[in-house]
Amino acid sequence: MRKILSILKKDFLILLRDWPGLAILFIMPAVLLVIITFAQENAIPSKKSGFEVIVVNNDSSVLGDNIINDLENSEYFNLVRLNTQVEAKNAILDGIYQFGIIISDSATEKLYDLIKVLPEKKEPAEEVSSDNLAGITFLYDPGLQRVIKEVVTRPLKTVIQLSAVRVLMTQYTEEVNKSFTKHSSDLAASFSDKDFFSKIPDFPYRNEVIKRFREELKGIAKGRPGIELPVNTSFDSDIIKINELVAGSEESEFKPNALQNNIPAFTLFAMFFIVIPLAGSIINEKNHGTYSRLRTLPVTYLEIITSKIAVYLFVCILQFIFLMFVGIYIMPRLGEISAINLDVNYPALFIALIASSLAAIGFGIIVGTFASTHSQAATFGSVMVVILALIGGIFVPANLLPETLQKVSLVSPLRWGADAFIGMFARDEGIGGIWDKICLLIGFFCVSVLFSVRAFKKN
Amino acid sequence: MDSNPVIIAKNLIKRYKGSDEDALKGVNLTVQAGEFFGLLGPNSAGKTTFTSIICGLIRPTSGSVDIFNTDITQSYSSLKNSIGLVPQEIALYDTLTVEENIMFFGNLTENHGQKLRSKKDNLVRLFNLDEHKSKLISRCSGGIKRRVNLICGIIHEPSLLILDEPTLGVDTQLREMIFEYLADLNKKGTTIIYTTHYMKEAELLCTRVNIIDHGEIIADGKPSDLIAANSGCTDLGQVFLKMTGRDLRD
Secondary structure, three states: OHHHHHHHHHHHHHHHOOHHHHHHHHHHHHHHHHHHHHHHHHHOOOOOOOEEEEEEEOOOOHHHHHHHHHHHHHOOEEEEEOOOHHHHHHHHHOOOOOEEEEEOOOHHHHHHHHHHHHHHOOOHHHHOOHHHOEEEEEEEOOOOOHHHHHHHHHHHHHHHHHHHHHHHHHHHHHHHHHHHHHHHHHHHHHHOOHHHHHOOOOOOOHHHHHHHHHHHHHHHHOOOOOOOOOOOOOOOOOOEEEEEEEOOOOOOOOOOOHHHHHHHHHHHHHHHOOHHHHHHHHHHHHHOOHHHHHHOOOOOHHHHHHHHHHHHHHHHHHHHHHHHHHHHHHHHHHOOOOOOOOOOOHHHHHHHHHHHHHHHHHHHHHHHHHOOOHHHHHHHHHHHHHHHHHHOOOOOOHHHOOHHHHHHHOOOHHHHHHHHHHHHHHHOOOHHHHHHHHHHHHHHHHHHHHHHHHHHHHO | OOOOEEEEEEEEEEOOOOOOOOOEEEEEEEEEOOOEEEEEOOOOOOHHHHHHHHOOOOOOOEEEEEEOOEEOOOOOHHHHHHEEEEOOOOOOOOOOEHHHHHHHHHHOOOOOHHHHHHHHHHHHHHOOOHHHOOOEHHHOOHHHHHHHHHHHHHOOOOOEEEEEOOOOOOOHHHHHHHHHHHHHHHHOOOEEEEEEOOHHHHHHHOOEEEEEEOOEEEEEEOHHHHHHHOOOOOOHHHHHHHHHOOOOOO
16 A cells, blocks of 8 residues: 555656646646637527628618518528628638628519419419529638538528518518409499399398498408418429529539548648657657767758658658548548549649648647657647647638637648648639748748757757 | 877866756866776766767867867867767667667768678677567667667767766676677777776776766776775775765765
8 A cells, every 4th residue: 555655646746747748638628628619609600609691782672671681680690791792702702701692683573573473373383484583692602611501501591581481472462452452342333333233132121231231342442351361371483593602603513512621621630640750759769869879970950850851741741642542532432422623723732732741740840849758749739739620620610710719720730721722622722822821831830940950959 | 008189178067057066067188099998986976977078969068178189169060970979878769670770870970881781780790689680679688779779889980989888787798798899999999988887897998097076087097006096995996985985976
């Protein structure tokens, strides 16, 4: 028992004096908890957070106003009013918003036109061309994850369809009322015709009955008691036409499927996990005396580190190729998912790959330089990668994070890498569109190596 | 013995950051070419600090060290091919084999290609490592690791060889083998600086020893001269105890 207590005391003292270890044990999980919770809360539109949606109302009439009112009342969406589709497209391409709704200029008019058609046709759905339907256009961020798109579009479509149905039914009711009132007036007028009543045979209280009947008809003709159509009246056909457009493209096809987003995202995630072997190898050299031996030999630290950079750069490229292989050949065989679309700018892709790899290597080098033990580097490194991935939009689009976290995410190298890759895979961007991210990634690598060299020289 | 100094240390002072005491307190020391020089001292006396300075691993706080007439505080890189270090700890890569470790460290010096392979083969044979050369270091015994550790420090045939407790934890057979090899190397002209806690080793091998304690050189001379100069002492161990005392050190 005495021995066990001694060992316990020793381990406790070691832990108490290991501040980085304590930070990993307590602060890191707390940070993770906060970020994951916020990310999950914001991933799906909720009444608390509200998903920001741009609205351009070109209709300026009943349907447009109703759609906006209903979206606002739903509390699931925070509407941002813009004036033109071009403004909306630019705001989405700038990454400020991810969704837009464009209500066409004659939407109410086209909806009302349906009323003229519907009562007179037996099968209106087949008779009305989709071009004559009220048009609503959904505008997407090309880099939006498909799952998020689906999660947002479904409630949007539901709210818009219900708005349209209500507007249509209100108008339909009014039209039917007008029609019925007119027919009732004609009928009442005909009953007022003396010849008509003279032909009615005599019977007890005849005149009293005719009088009551005429008054009743007159009352109906004045609009009383009114006509109420059933609330759950449904149409077999669409009453509005919803177009889906990718911002910055004429295509309605939503290009990024899950693979289009996830392969670059998870390649980045995997790349940054080289922190464990890379930092581990640096720490092993420091702690096992091999680094001291190397310093007595005619070799510089820069040469030692350059060799590591080259090796891990190769590893990162292999990771990318492997995940691409999975995306092209394995995933489509495992389920109903189309292979990743490789129609991208290859020079830009190569540069982004190298820059992202270097940033990941820089991260591994800096962790290896400042961590004292292998386990410290492994724990700190892996937890940091998860945090950087979470705030960097690897699992949940960064735009869905709370505003404060969105600002924090701007310092995540994974965010820079993800933005560069999604820019290429989803928005067909070339080097010109992603150069700022490339500079940030390479800058991060250079700063990491410089810090590392300085720290080694200092030690 | 040539009067051709390989190392000249003048008023060498080293104070570590955060310490309020100098690890070296103005050490003056000269090592001549071809000497088998023993640096003896109890724990924390300053041996490792001194060898670390002459290996270029740490910088002195003040003072100067010339090695092969080059001030190492100004330029060290040009000396690296001429200096070999055999550290006390096993400074090898666990996941490389015996042969791969030797070749790796050898390749970092001026040696390479067939010349290096030939040297490696000779040393592997000399230290009876033929049957172990393909083993990972992590799977080797302590004795094998100690031999490989030594080979990696001498593979480039340095003119100045610094050995820090090279026989720590090895059996008698291997110790004898190492002695024979080092003596032979010294005869061929290699200057050797040898730090050890084993006074018998120093007495047997070294042509001259310095005893260092509390960061100061307190004795300098041939082992036989030091024994003779200290009345009542019959071996270097007794001289060492007489000069450094029997108090336990940190």
